[in-house]
Amino acid sequence: MTTPSVTVQVHCRLTVRVDDPTAVTALAVQRLRSADIDWAGEEDDLETAAAELGADLLTSIAGLADPNRLLADVPGAEVTGAHVWTEPTREVRSP
Numbered sequence: 001m002t003t004p005s006v007t008v009q010v011h012c013r014l015t016v017r018v019d020d021p022t023a024v025t026a027l028a029v030q031r032l033r034s035a036d037i038d039w040a041g042e043e044d045d046l047e048t049a050a051a052e053l054g055a056d057l058l059t060s061i062a063g064l065a066d067p068n069r070l071l072a073d074v075p076g077a078e079v080t081g082a083h084v085w086t087e088p089t090r091e092v093r094s095p
Contacts, residue, residue, distance in 0.1 A: 018057065
């Protein structure tokens with residue numbers, strides 16, 4: 001008897017402190033440049049997309065968060081969909 005597949009949703013909230021925004025955006029741009037993207041089918045070209053990504057820390061972090069790696073080493077489990085977004089936080093400081 002085969003065990004039926006089960007679909008679950010994993011909810012995860014990360015709070016990320018960025019000490020070097022330039023390093024984060026540079027890595028995101030580097031990964032964009034090395035990605036296998038058919039730019040002919042995209043609205044932007046590589047240089048425009050790289051410049052926009054390099055100027056946007058939140059989009060860079062969202063692009064670096066890779067949901068497919070969360071369960072990469074788990075046999076019998078596969079990420080079949082994901083949505084990653086970022087939003088600024090308000091730091092609460094003690095008086």
